[in-house]
Amino acid sequence: MTIRAFVGMAWLLTSTLAWPQQANVNLDYNPQKNAENLIPFSANLNSPDVADDGTVTFRLRAPAAKEVLLAGVAVLTGLQKPGRGVPFTRGEDGVWTLKAGPLKPDIYAYHLLVDGVRMADPNNTMAAFTAMPPYSQLIVHGSGPAYYDARNVPHGAVTRHVYHSNVTNGERELYVYTPPGYDRSRRYPTLYLLGGSGELPSNWIYDGRANFIMDNLLAEGKAVPMVIAIPNNQVVHRNNPKHTELTFKIFEADLRRHVIPLVEGAYSVR
């Protein structure tokens, strides 16, 4: 690379990549900062728009709506406003706005209630889903990455395995985290990480960020390297009235017959 090409590249980077702003470029600790004045592709407004003081502006274009509420236990608890929801205000242009907070740095699940219809935020690319319909994520940043954010430290890897289960009679998922520098000549302790009755294994990675939490703990010398196995603990429809009583037996059978043998066969664990 010539010096001229390098200078050109440096200019591109500083001028266009300073703030991802729902751009899904980097795993940024502050992805919702509105610094480029660009809205996400296929959205029509920026929402949520998180200011450095932790206040958040939500926006929704809904000219025909009679009521727009911010809802979701996590965000309402963070705002100390329990109840049905916090109302937006309608503007002359049909755009509803709510400025809320400040909120403490954290990741908050939320949704909108538009004339009683519950929906993920139609302008937010930061979405999540589990064994329930999709919802949106509000990421309130601090002055830098938090303990759960992707920092510039050595990273482990997460592998999604798929196996056939004779217990549930189908193909199932298993996620396995290996620490940075994973070395097959060593033997690692294993943590089996299970969700509650609503989680999927992907939630531990994409929403709970168990891998980044471990990367950061390891970088700070606060944990020993370990393998983390995250099985799918959904074995009965979540709304089956016998969900709880059926789940324990079936899940234990899947764990013993398939999950543990797979982990112990594929990884160097003790």
Added chain:
Amino acid sequence: MTIRAFVGMAWLLTSTLAWPQQANVNLDYNPQKNAENLIPFSANLNSPDVADDGTVTFRLRAPAAKEVLLAGVAVLTGLQKPGRGVPFTRGEDGVWTLKAGPLKPDIYAYHLLVDGVRMADPNNTMAAFTAMPPYSQLIVHGSGPAYYDARNVPHGAVTRHVYHSNVTNGERELYVYTPPGYDRSRRYPTLYLLGGSGELPSNWIYDGRANFIMDNLLAEGKAVPMVIAIPNNQVVHRNNPKHTELTFKIFEADLRRHVIPLVEGAYSVR
């Protein structure tokens, strides 16, 4: 395990696990079949409800709405109804319904337009997102798993790596598929799989199902085992007016400096 326990388990399985029905238990080829008469957790209706003849019933509780449309290029093209959307009909109970199709077996992206507000289906747990807000997935099944479904065949694994990029100045994702029976003493060809300007690497796995397509091709002897590397090709905000012209240079730099060295260092490729 005694015979009695085994009989008990067999009864549980056949009586409760026959149809996942948005249960997120197995990676089923027909997850939206409504056979248990249960709605997903935190939803209030079953939508979409796919019949064996390929017709689909969508439902939305929205008593205050004046217009509900089924929208999205993929589903409207499948229905041969291009345009703004296909209208639902309001019932006396405030539940809007649309019976559409039959549709050919496939996976269709769709969303709803409720009084002009575009949203993912609030009753469907099968959601997806990319560098744009979330949308819903309609899975129309055939008489068995399709070429893209999780079949009972040997499965490869998909590993999500995270690395620090000096090009985009942050932490970034890379997904790598290894074929079933991946053996470090062999050397594999590598396919670098890149999305269009809107995709994230996760879309190739969770929506495009590149891993299951390869598993199935390998099981049928129609492909040679290969490593598939799926980098994140988002390097500039998707709605930046210079998105296209900037992307090629920056992405090439990330590919050469980080992605290819990571793949060639961590995997046995030729």
